[in-house]
Amino acid sequence: MKNIDYRKLTISAVWLFFACAILYGMSRLYYQSTGGFSIQNIQSDYTYDPSWETRPLKDSEKQLIDSILSQKFTYLGKGCQSYVFSSDDGDYVIKFFKYQRMRPPRWVEYFTFIPPVKNYYLKKVEKKRIKREGVYDSWRIAFDYLSDETGITYVHLNSTDDLQRLFSMVDKAGYEHQIWIDDYEFMIQKRAKMLCDEIDELMVEGYIDQAQEMLASLVDTILDEYHRGFADNDHALMQNTGVFKGKPIHIDVGQFVSEEIVKDPSFHMQELYTKTYKFRLWLREMYPELCDNFEEYLEEVIGEDFQTMQPLWRDHIEIFQ
16 A cells, blocks of 8 residues: 655645635735726627617717716726716716626536536526616616606617717726727716715704705605606615715616506505615614604605504515516
């Protein structure tokens, strides 16, 4: 029986551990310095689809879009669905899809000759396709019908040849990139302050009446959307709501749907209660007086059922039809 040199084996294991640790550290450093952004991650190879055409633009809108895109944009952050860059004047953001989240893992493709792996791969492809189309449809709805409520200035979901512009953006690491903007899918949106941050500022400055009016306006906006058959499936009101020049707007528009059931008061009043539930918990802890006023307005809108209702979390409105 051949003798095993445990000393050499131990040394090899230690070196392997350090090599893995170094590689892991380098990958984490790269991710921290870039936020995971790369030009490759915002590129797609999708062909033209008339389903993703948005409403025609007015001449004034075309001029505004051209003016916005002429600015340099700087990396601001990222969400689940997109990378976000802010304009030089601070009034707008541009969002690009994180396409790496809409594709199956690359390495799986190399093993699709194995039947179980191929089945797994095809299921992943279909799941990612459904997810992408859901987000596309939500962006289209938000721009075509809810631009005032979302602060969206433009949505571009198909390659075009009419923008005719190089677009400049600076990534998180400070590197500038220029891309031919016609070839990319993106959204331009007014840059808003987060809802809770706006409330904090108003309350610190003693503008309680303005805070009350803003929250009432938020409820009125959501109700108007319901009456028209539009709803946001994402109940995270605090994370998805911003304020632009005193007006509340939706800043995350990735889960909007258009469904007839939303118009039914028995349905949308429950949705309104659920959507505001966690926000009211925060408001109760931070500003009880403001919360009292907000809940009084909600009860006025919803009715006496408000006192006995419980939140009902839904994954998607369609499954309750």
